[in-house]
Amino acid sequence: MENLQGRILWKAFIEGNDQSFESLYELYIARLFAFGMKYHTDRDLIQDCLQDLFVNIYHYRSNLNPDVNPLSYLFAALRNGILARLKQEKKNLDTTALIYTFQLEWSAEMTWIKKEEDRALIYKLQQFTQRLPARQREILYLKFSEELGYEAIAEMLNITVPTCRTLVYRAIKQLREQIENLPLVHLLCLFFKRHSL
Structure with a gap:
């Protein structure tokens, strides 16, 4: 049900519906934050990356594919944003090493x-x-x-x-x-x- 709701909101958002953008944010923000925290423990960094993610998709929505799974798209974009931010902050650190820092915690x-x-x-x-x-x-x-x-x-x-x-x-x-x-x-x-x- 959530997947269908997400896809409907995603398409409406791409078509220009700002209320759908807010609803997408509310639907996925907790899961995205939890996912981001598995890559890095700095809450502020993850929140900054989430803010960048939503600003970017809002700004470039006319270029987004309306037929993607929005959750997997947002996960991928957040993951890439976190890794890019970490690489930028630690220029000498190998990005490949960053990819393999995924941590699982008990819920x-x-x-x-x-x-x-x-x-x-x-x-x-x-x-x-x-x-x-x-x-x-x-x-x-x-x-x-x-x-x-x-x-x-x-x-x-x-x-x-x-x-x-x-x-x-x-x-x-x-x-x-x-x-x-x-x-x-x-x-x-x-x-x-x-x-x-």
């Missing part, structure tokens, strides 16, 4: 898990997930938390769809090898759950 919603056994399993999953390469953590987040499709993730990260699928497969395989006899997909969904019950 506050995990407190709703009541059973001690479930908490222990989720804790193990968190430990093993942090051992994955940052690119795999990033893809797992986009796939399971943000529920983006392989095509959207591949486009956002500038990789092929088969590479994206392979990275998800390898990450899940590595986690499965670490955590035996557990319903891994169920655990991943709990781990990345955005909304409390």
